[in-house]
Amino acid sequence: SQTIHQWPATLVQPVGSPLSLECTVEGTSNPNLYWYRQAAGRGLQLLFYSVGIGQISSEVPQNLSASRPQDRQFILSSKKLLLSDSGFYLCAWSVDSLSGYTFGSGTRLTVV
């Protein structure tokens, strides 16, 4: 069966420090991969999506970047975190354009 792994579960980072969040999917090939962010008390915002290795689409300009070095690996990064980067970061995958997404358990990031 397919599973999605996302880590760490919680993270506290100082302003100006780098960030790397990793997401991996098992049990499927060539998934569509997504990064979402949910700020406190707000809805989910799509940050990036990828339909294949090295293919990244960005939905909003921001302080973050994404990479897909392997078929089932999706990484969210920042060179210098801002206070406004705090939030709940969720990785998700789908098998095709019709299917619903399967979300990971999320990373709660607090920038201090």
Place this chain on the structure above:
Amino acid sequence: DAKTTQPTSMDCAEGRAANLPCNHSTISGNEYVYWYRQIHSQGPQYIIHGLKNNETNEMASLIITEDRKSSTLILPHATLRDTAVYYCIVRVANTGNQFYFGTGTSLTVIP
């Protein structure tokens, strides 16, 4: 993608059916209706989706009106674990068309 309108919050007694409405009056012919839910501090969970016909799975039933301008998600026997925020999303099923989550309906199942 078409916008959706959902009530901000609803209550439901445990063991009763929970009926969550969603209006999508500007939906286009090739847009699907999707439902997700998010339990506090967890990632959203896909529930069900449909285009025109009513759909049922092990989690819920989706009733879409004939004109497709509204739909209802039905949880047949609500439990306390169904307390969550429920999102109704309409979307064209093309690669590159993403799910845009609004604020949803906060459902509280009462013992």
